[in-house]
Amino acid sequence: MMKKVGKVIFNFSMIIALLIPITMDPLVVRAESKANTLGELKQELTKLKEQKAYQDNQKNLTQQEINQNIASIQQADKEKEQVRAEVTNAQNRIVESEEEISKVTEETKSLLKYFQLIEGENEYIEYITKASSTTELIMRISAVEQIADYNQKKLHELDDLIKENEELKVELAAKEKELEAKIEASSVAIGSLRNQLSALNELNEDINSQINNQQALIKYYEGVCTSDDQPLSECIKVASNSGWTKPLVQGRVTSPWGYRVDPITGAASSFHNAVDIGGNPEGTPIYAGTNGTVAAITRRSNCGGNMIYIHSEVQGKAYTIQYAHVLDVYVNVGDTVTINDVIATVGGGPKTWSYERCSTGAHLHYGVSTGYYLGGGPDGYSSWSKFVASSVQPVGFPALGIWWYSRW
Ligand SMILES: [Zn+2]
Numbered sequence: 206m207m208k209k210v211g212k213v214i215f216n217f218s219m220i221i222a223l224l225i226p227i228t229m230d231p232l233v234v235r236a237e238s239k240a241n242t243l244g245e246l247k248q249e250l251t252k253l254k255e256q257k258a259y260q261d262n263q264k265n266l267t268q269q270e271i272n273q274n275i276a277s278i279q280q281a282d283k284e285k286e287q288v289r290a291e292v293t294n295a296q297n298r299i300v301e302s303e304e305e306i307s308k309v310t311e312e313t314k315s316l317l318k319y320f321q322l323i324e325g326e327n328e329y330i331e332y333i334t335k336a337s338s339t340t341e342l343i344m345r346i347s348a349v350e351q352i353a354d355y356n357q358k359k360l361h362e363l364d365d366l367i368k369e370n371e372e373l374k375v376e377l378a379a380k381e382k383e384l385e386a387k388i389e390a391s392s393v394a395i396g397s398l399r400n401q402l403s404a405l406n407e408l409n410e411d412i413n414s415q416i417n418n419q420q421a422l423i424k425y426y427e428g429v430c431t432s433d434d435q436p437l438s439e440c441i442k443v444a445s446n447s448g449w450t451k452p453l454v455q456g457r458v459t460s461p462w463g464y465r466v467d468p469i470t471g472a473a474s475s476f477h478n479a480v481d482i483g484g485n486p487e488g489t490p491i492y493a494g495t496n497g498t499v500a501a502i503t504r505r506s507n508c509g510g511n512m513i514y515i516h517s518e519v520q521g522k523a524y525t526i527q528y529a530h531v532l533d534v535y536v537n538v539g540d541t542v543t544i545n546d547v548i549a550t551v552g553g554g555p556k557t558w559s560y561e562r563c564s565t566g567a568h569l570h571y572g573v574s575t576g577y578y579l580g581g582g583p584d585g586y587s588s589w590s591k592f593v594a595s596s597v598q599p600v601g602f603p604a605l606g607i608w609w610y611s612r613w
Pocket residue numbers: 220221222223460477479480481569570571
């Protein structure tokens with residue numbers, strides 16, 4: 206019996222062609238179980254939880270690094286403000302000194318004038334000769350000289366002060382440049398750390414999905430297996446089918462099963478383990494193409510997406526049917542589904558493009574493999590590559606591009 210819960214799993218990008226993974230990013234978590242027994246499923250769950258803990262820790266460390274860089278930018282900004290204030294001060298001192306210099310220069314010029322033009326210069330003569338005694342006369346001459354000396358000294362001092370402040374300005378400019386470089390470096394670091402963090406978040410979504418799936422699998426198999434050691438293939442109870450129906454009321458095959466030019470990578474010959482069914486907008490109901498049991502629900506954010514795997518027996522043979530790229534998921538692991546049940550809706554179009562990196566339009570990737578994926582069995586397998594290797598051409602579909610309007 207299917208629980209018709211309107212569960213909506215977040216939709217993740219899904220490769221148009223779920224190809225045999227030739228190059229695998231070691232960080233990318235594969236959305237599959239290799240367990241053959243309930244006990245192995247439980248061991249896998251423990252490992253997944255360890256992986257999650259590791260990823261959480263990585264996330265925290267990355268966030269800490271981001272925070273440190275932000276703090277360092279703030280600190281550098283503060284220092285820059287201080288440097289600029291210091292530059293302003295130095296500039297003010299230069300201006301003041303220059304003003305002072307012009308004053309003193311004027312004063313000195315006047316005095317020099319007195320010295321140079323003693324003869325015929327009334328004021329100076331007056332100043333000197335108005336002395337009432339020789340002593341006073343000497344004092345007055347000396348006073349003028351002292352003032353001139355004093356001014357000269359002062360001019361030197363002011364000149365030095367200007368030079369000092371000019372040097373300080375150069376130093377401060379260098380310091381400001383240094384701070385700006387520091388800010389720039391921190392900003393660059395933050396950029397790459399944020400990318401790292403979003404990749405980690407994506408991985409985290411993946412692992413959370415896997416943990417949920419694994420827990421659902423364990424719960425399901427605990428209900429149908431008699432012990433942890435019993436092969437899962439023996440526990441599986443699967444509804445039989447006399448034939449195949451199409452999962453969509455209407456549509457057309459837009460990309461066939463088999464070798465093809467990869468629409469994403471452009472690779473000349475890549476294996477497409479499904480038919481891609483187009484012609485339906487996102488949100489279109491997807492029916493179970495066969496009566497069966499929901500064996501797994503996973504998602505891959507790295508060119509992955511929401512995927513549903515259903516175990517079915519058709520004309521006495523074991524199959525696992527894959528529905529990939531779906532938008533909404535309406536089933537749970539362990540649910541028994543019939544061909545009259547809507548299990549999901551079509552995705553892969555604009556509604557998923559905020560995170561979709563591998564799909565160019567709404568479609569369903571419908572794959573059929575012999576054996577029970579995630580379940581071992583006589584024709585069984587448990588790895589993703591074996592799932593792909595066991596892929597068979599889905600039957601009951603018209604030729605490429607030909608529309609159909611009936612599921613039968
Ligand atoms: Zn496909």
